[in-house]
Amino acid sequence: MTARRDVYLDHSASTPVDPRVLEAMAPYFTEVYGNSSSLHSYGRRAEAAVERARETVSSILRCKPSEIVFTSGGSESDNLAVRGAAWAARAQGKGAHLVTTPVEHSAVTATVKQLVTVQGFSMTLIPVSRTGQIDVEDFVSALSAETTVASVIYANNEVGTLAPIPQLATAARERGVIFHSDAVQAAGQLSLDVNELGVDMLSLSAHKFYGPKGVGALYVREGTAISPTQSGGSHERGMRAGTHNTPFIVGMAEALRIAYEEQAERVEHLRRRRNAIIDGILTHVPDAFLTGERELRLPSHASFIFPGVDSSQLLMHLDMRGVAASGGSACKTGSPEPSSVLLAMGISEADAIGSLRLSVGVHTTLEDVEYAVSAVKESVSRLRSVSSKLRSARLS
Ligand SMILES: Cc1ncc(COP(=O)(O)O)c(C=O)c1O
Structure with a gap:
């Protein structure tokens, strides 16, 4: 050897965090340290940085900046997507049936399990092939009039298999089912164009693409109802309470920008x-x-x-x-x-x-x-x- x-x-x-990302983040620890919700100039500078980051992320996902929700990472994005959409649909008097796969990350699996065991939702797991692949027909046959949310991982974290997201998302949306995909592994390597993908919600996590740990984003298509799963202040248009982590949000946007430039x-x-x-x-x-x-x-x-x-x-x-x-x-x-x-x-x-x-x-x-x-x-x-x-x- x-x-x-x-x-x-x-x-x-x-x-590892890209040194260019670290450099972009640095001023937001010690110079631009205001709370982005504060009205004074310190706060306004932080808010401007968060909004610039939102624009950067939205330009890569080809969506509106207002459709990006900043979170603490992939797990929170998955939780908010699945639980938030399931709760909102039920509150609107829609069904309480969820569809997912047995090859999701535990952030989705455990959320669905909790909705089923604690809150009376029902769910169907679609079978997967020997390579972890999902058949669009199996997916369609799992959808019923009661189905409100479906979640399928874009690129599997254990076996790397890519799911046919555009076909699955189209089938779901044609039937009025909100479609979420966990793109935590895909981000930085594959297209995140939400219109090509056809998704209603998409989860990202910065530390998978040379950004910092503990920050992520959830794309939520305009018009998709989400109940906040973390309540408090009216940050992120009421979808996610908590003071913005300005340096980390800036770092995520810079890491994503570099990933797609290169x-x-x-x-x-x-x-x-x-x-x-x-x-x-x-x-x-x-x-x-x-x-x-x-x-x-x-x-x-x-x-x-x-x-x-x-x-x-x-x-x-x-x-x-x-x-x-x-x-x-x-x-x-x-x-x-x-x-x-x-x-x-x-x-x-x-x-x-x-x-x-x-x-x-x-x-x-x-x-x-x-x-x-x-x-x-x-x-x-x-x-x-x-x-x-x-x-x-x-x-x-
Ligand atoms: C597919 C997938 N989803 C979600 C997560 C969770 O992301 P985070 O570590 O940012 O909570 C991971 C992390 O390994 C992942 O691979």
Whole structure:
């Protein structure tokens, strides 16, 4: 093996803040520190910065600035979208049926679950294919006269699969169903044009595209009724109470602006490295298989199953070799839980335990990829030989 190096391949979990973003944020900590709701000049300068950021974000989503709600991140955006639209629809005397998928981020899944178990909503989960793909016909047949909100993830965080959002959104809206998509992983790489996508609501989180953690946005199409899930002041047109986090909002807008200014080169860079990972792992690691789609996947995202391997142990071995990655499962040391996303895709419990996600970023080099592939190869082989020795020791 070549000399040890540090390779961060967990950009789907979080990305470093771009120095240009940090620079744009800096004055809003120490110079423009007023409360954006205050009437004096300090407040007005902060408010102007928030409104400029709103314009920047809206120009990338191709919507009106008034359709952007700033939040504390992807989880809050998902919560506000699903719960806020479900509550508002019920308050208007509409139905109380929700449609979603078994491959959503837990911010959507847990919100829907709470609406069902605590507040009497009903829901239908659409099946997914072996690659985590959603069939538009299955989606349509899940919609009923009682359905008010549907939520489908744009790019899956565990397996990278891209959903046919424009077709799903059109089908929903034709039936008067509000359509939300979690675009937290897609943002910074794929189109966020809300008219092309046809969505009514779209969730974003800045830390996935080289912005700060703890800030996000929810696009809410004009005319879509939302009940606030965090009540208080009248910020964000009454949809989200709380003093604006001016520096973070400025940072998110700058990160999004840079991401789309550099989108073509970034995507090409990411795709080449992702493909090198996929080809390298499938060529060099025996029995490894890819999860999710081969082409119709997030440019930065590669995910695999290594049968016979426990992903929590694999992550530790990789970490010792300097490679930061992620397991597809909610691992607890000694008792790995298979991921519900992988199980919904029809992957067996035994295989689901051996999942690994490697996600590349704008700084990832082809040398990093080469090193990571050999680290995975060695780690998998080491873990398999240990477990086969343990098995034969138990048998003898
Ligand atoms: C698809 C998806 N949705 C939502 C979230 C939550 O975003 P945040 O960390 O900003 O709360 C994540 C974060 O991993 C994600 O991948």
